[in-house]
Amino acid sequence: MDFTVIANNFSYFMVGAWPNGPLGGAALTVILSVISAIAAAVIGFILGIALAMTRGAWHTGLLLFLGFFRAIPVIMLIFWMYFLLPILLDINVPGTGTVVVALSLIGGSYLAHSVHAGIRSLSVGQWQAGAALGLTRRQVLWSIILPQALPIMVPSFINQWVSLIKDTSLAYVIGVGELSFVATQVSNREMVFPTEIFLFVALLYFAFCSLLEFGANRLALRYR
Amino acid sequence: MTVFGELLAPKYLVWLIQGFGVTVVLAALASLAATALGFVLCLGRLARSRWLAWPVAGYLSLFRNTPLLIQLFFWYFGSTALMSEGLLEWLNTPHQLDMVVFGIKWPPFEYLAGFVGLTLYTSAFIAEEFRAGVGGVPAGQVTAAAALGMTRYQIWRHIVMPQAIRIAMPPLLGQYMNTLKNSSLTMAIGLAELSYASRQVETETFKTFQAFGIATLLYIGSIVLIETTGQWLQHRRKLIGAPL
Numbered sequence: 001m002d003f004t005v006i007a008n009n010f011s012y013f014m015v016g017a018w019p020n021g022p023l024g025g026a027a028l029t030v031i032l033s034v035i036s037a038i039a040a041a042v043i044g045f046i047l048g049i050a051l052a053m054t055r056g057a058w059h060t061g062l063l064l065f066l067g068f069f070r071a072i073p074v075i076m077l078i079f080w081m082y083f084l085l086p087i088l089l090d091i092n093v094p095g096t097g098t099v100v101v102a103l104s105l106i107g108g109s110y111l112a113h114s115v116h117a118g119i120r121s122l123s124v125g126q127w128q129a130g131a132a133l134g135l136t137r138r139q140v141l142w143s144i145i146l147p148q149a150l151p152i153m154v155p156s157f158i159n160q161w162v163s164l165i166k167d168t169s170l171a172y173v174i175g176v177g178e179l180s181f182v183a184t185q186v187s188n189r190e191m192v193f194p195t196e197i198f199l200f201v202a203l204l205y206f207a208f209c210s211l212l213e214f215g216a217n218r219l220a221l222r223y224r
Numbered sequence: 225m226t227v228f229g230e231l232l233a234p235k236y237l238v239w240l241i242q243g244f245g246v247t248v249v250l251a252a253l254a255s256l257a258a259t260a261l262g263f264v265l266c267l268g269r270l271a272r273s274r275w276l277a278w279p280v281a282g283y284l285s286l287f288r289n290t291p292l293l294i295q296l297f298f299w300y301f302g303s304t305a306l307m308s309e310g311l312l313e314w315l316n317t318p319h320q321l322d323m324v325v326f327g328i329k330w331p332p333f334e335y336l337a338g339f340v341g342l343t344l345y346t347s348a349f350i351a352e353e354f355r356a357g358v359g360g361v362p363a364g365q366v367t368a369a370a371a372l373g374m375t376r377y378q379i380w381r382h383i384v385m386p387q388a389i390r391i392a393m394p395p396l397l398g399q400y401m402n403t404l405k406n407s408s409l410t411m412a413i414g415l416a417e418l419s420y421a422s423r424q425v426e427t428e429t430f431k432t433f434q435a436f437g438i439a440t441l442l443y444i445g446s447i448v449l450i451e452t453t454g455q456w457l458q459h460r461r462k463l464i465g466a467p468l
Contacts, residue, residue, distance in 0.1 A: 071401075071447040073408040075419050076440055083432050162289065169291035173412065180293055187301060194301035202290040202298060209289035 005193040006200045009186050013201070016177050024177030026204060032096060032168040032178060033208070036103040037161045043108025044160075048115025049141065069109035074170050077102045082174050095176040099168065107164050114156035118149040154220045161216070162209045169205070179204065232434050236425045240435070243421025244442045250335075250417060251404040254342040258403070259396070261343065262350025269355055280351075287348035292409050295345055300337040300413040338410035346403050353399060357392030358384060397454040401447050408443075418442060 006013070016024020023031075051062055069077070081102045085093040122145055130140030169180040177185075183201040187194045232240075268280035287295070304312055318330040331339075361384050369379040411420035422439035426432050 068444065071405075071444045072440055073405040073419065073443055075408045075411065076422075076436065076443060079419075079423070079426075079436055080440070083436065166289075166291040169293040170409070172293060180291065180297075183294070184297065187297075192305075195298070195303070195305040198294055198298040198302045202286075202294045205290045205294060206286060210285070213289075 001196050002193065003196050003200070005186070005190055005196055009190075012186060013179070013182060013204075016182055022177065025182045026179050028096070028177060029165070029168050029179040029205075030208070032099060032103070032171060032176075033161075033165045035100050036107060036164050036168065039100065039104035040107030040111055040160065040164060041157065043104055044111025044115050044157075047108060047112035048119070051112060051116040052119040053137070053141070066109045066112055069106050070113075072106075074102065074106055074167050075173055077106060078170060078174060095171065095174045098174060099171040099176055103164055103167055106167075107160050110160050110163075111157065114153050114160070115149075118153040118156075119145055121152055122148055151220070151223075154216070158213055158216045158220075161212055165208050165212065166205065232425065232429060232431055232438075236429060236435075237438075239421045239425055240418065240438050240442070243416060243418040243439075246416060247404070247407050247418040247442075248446065250338060250342065250410065250415070251400075251407045254339055254346055254407070255400045255403045257339075257343045258346035258350050258399075261347035263354055265347060265351035266354035266358070269351060270358060284348045284351055287345055288352070292341065292345045292406055293412055296338065296341040296409060296413050299341045300334060303337070334410070334413045334415045337413055338407075338415045342403065342407060342410065345406070346399060349399050349402070350396065353392045353395045354388065356395070357388035357390075360391040361387045394454065394458070397450060401450050404446060404450070405443065 012025060014025050015027045016022065018024065018027070047062065047066065051059065051066075054062060072080075078099060081098045082095075085098055085101065119141075126144055126148070127137075127140055130144045131137075135143070168178055171178050172180040172184070175181065179201055183197055187197045190197070265280055265284065268276050269284065271277050271280075307315075315336060316333055365383055365387075366379055369383045374382070407417055408419040410417055411423065414420070416424075418439050422435045426435040429435065
């Protein structure tokens, strides 16, 4: 194996054509991951709390909505968003935006169930005690339920964020110049080193995911 | 761009159905192979010997923490450089699979790479589900079985494994659903499954809603089918109170 191909293209792997062109490569992967992770967490919290607080038709409707995003393959959703977003918003949506929307919706749908499960794992007595103290349901949720439920949800969040990092590679299918796309570009240009290139890129992703897992677990332990 | 417009021509519907067939067969074969491999990996991960447990732990971590897309690219583009020319030639020439009565056609290389990639990726997740299942068997049962004079093999075979598999069943079904969805990534290496077909129909007809809509319905329909089958199995198991 000959890893000079990595050294020769190192800056292209890391930042794409930047500063002479758009930012790409590993840097874009990180940006896509961070934005999608935050958006997915926000969606997950809102919809998860909504799942816990609703009954009847609203609850069923919400479950169906979440079920759709959990059942559709990420690639199909990226295709849909690529096609639908410009029609719905009536503006030109860049590929990066398309991917962030698709990944946040899917990640958020999975997280909503984790948030719901975390809230449900606490005993009903907590709600009743809060109500007995004269707190409204919203006050009970904020000051009694969520502080206890959060640590329970942490592992699901970490797992989902790792999935998100991996799923940013699917931006490749609509030509967003993140790490996977850049890797295929270099591989096509150089022709003879696909093994080295994809091994290197795999290790880079591995480093990102492991770093997140390790760092988040340590943080979670400290604040337990 | 036609939004709903006329219905897709039969030719394109056939493409989508064929793509769906490839998706189902690929996902089923990969799930089967990954379950077998995942079981073996789980045994390796739980082995007392470090020389076995640590490399397996490395495998699990590496395959779980890298994107499937990159793994597929590696197997499709990268693995050929590692193979000898003889093997490569053998893989690329059609063989009659004699052991099968129907004489299945030898698949093109992207099918082999897709199957291998999907199987290895999924096996890492399935191994962890099995391991969680083993972890779910109360430790007291193992001690009790040992006190009854059962050997390590007997304990494993009659006490731990049956319960572990039962515990792992629901998450395993979840992994099979993931495999079905993940099989869509093989379109990136040119495997003509459902997502690939829908993209192809879309570029040829510009009937985006129908092309993506039908594909999406087929995906969601099969996911719902797996889920209901799982729930039905669970329900029936509870009704007759049978183990497994």
